[in-house]
Amino acid sequence: MSISIRGQVISTELDNGSSAMAQDVIIFRYPKENITSKSIIIVQPTEKCVVVIQGQIAAELPPGTHNIQSPANPVSAFLSKFRYNQLPYDTIVYFVSTTRHEVRLTGVSQTDDLVPLEYEVAVYFRVQNPSLLITNVQFGAQFFRDADLAAYISPIVDQEVSQVLNHVKLIEVFKKFGDITTAVTAGLKTFLSEIGIELISVRMIKLIPQDPELRRILQLRDLGIEIYDAVRLGLARLLAEKSDPASVNMALGIPYFPELSTIVVSGAPYTTTGVMLGNQGGNTPGGQSSGGTNPSLFQAAIKQVFGDVKTSGTKNDEQ
Structure with a gap:
């Protein structure tokens, strides 16, 4: 910014025609070395101007053109009180923006059953008292x-969100959007009013489990699947991503035994029909006597543990 041309004009307008008050700017501090006793302050329609002299707020100027040396200017009254000539x-x-602003806050909380949840809250506000905001931030x-x-x-929002979520089970979380919005609105309204900001509204944007697998399971449940x-x-x-052949059986809910042609119990190999292999009635390859094991009892035990297996080697699953 040129001192020789615009040094006497204090404004948010830049030499290239753009504005220093971007869409996300709430307060813009003008460089103090460009201020002189003959300066003119230009305040745009979407702004208010706060002048601070020696740590004291001398004036809060509305939109328009303000000549510092004008007798009606509050800055001039401040200077005359202390007998300053400049x-x-x-x-x-x-310069403080008076338009509507939006901020989004994200965080992680947890439910009563210790399930981590990610949340996102949108807060809409505007500055109501620029002087109060300047002295509090x-x-x-x-x-x-x-x-x-x-x-x-952010700490206020996190506290209000957690106060609701920490007492709710996961299956009831998505019924609490309204309660969370109400709690955050009440907490922020009091807090922001103390620093000169008017809260317009609060909107809950996102509330999902932090674990992506749990999110997919909940989506399937919401589609009507048990x-x-x-x-x-x-x-x-997950099994399909690892190229595990049991993935199909897992999806269908059918048992899968890849190699059940021979089962070894107490060192003695048996087929799925309950017939002992090898040295029947003698010592097993493990060196222990078979003791005349009853095949029917073995078949009953197999059915109890694995279900009714009719053929060996059938891809029937494992859960």
Whole structure:
């Protein structure tokens, strides 16, 4: 910004025609070295201007053109009170946006059954009292943006969201959107009003489990699939990604025994028909006597554990 041409004009307009008040800018601090006693402050229709002299708020200027030396100007009244002929060096001019702004806050909370949930909340607001906002926020840069305010109010939002979610089971979480919105609105309305900001509305945008597999299972359940079938389909997908042949059986809910032609019990090999292989009635390859095991008892045990297996080597699953 040229001192020789625009040094006496304090505004958010830049030399290239653009504005320093971007869409996400809440407060713009004008460089104080460009301020002189003959300066003219131009405030745009979507802004208000706060003039701070030696740590005190001297004026809050509405939209329009303001000549500092004009007797009706509050800055001039401030100077005459202290008998200043020109602006002190430590004079700061803040331009504050009065348009509607939106910030989005994200975080992670958990339900009563310790399921981590990701949430996203949209907060809509506008600055109601620029002077109060200037005295309550701290920023070291030239701009105070929506992201800075989001970081400022994030603990309040997280607290209100957690107070609802921490007492709700996962299966009832999605019925609590209204309760969460009400809690966040109540908490933010009080907090923001204390720093000069008017809360317009709060909207709950996202509330989903942090685990992607659990999200897919809940989506299948919402499509009308029973919860146990939804879990099985989720496991089937994981098996399919690993090229495991049991994935089809998992999806269908059918047992899968890849190699059940021979089962070894206590060192003695048996077929699925209950016939002992090899040295019948003698010592087994493990060195122990078979002791005349009853094949029918063995078949009953196999059926109890694995189900009714009719043929060996059939791809029938494992859960």
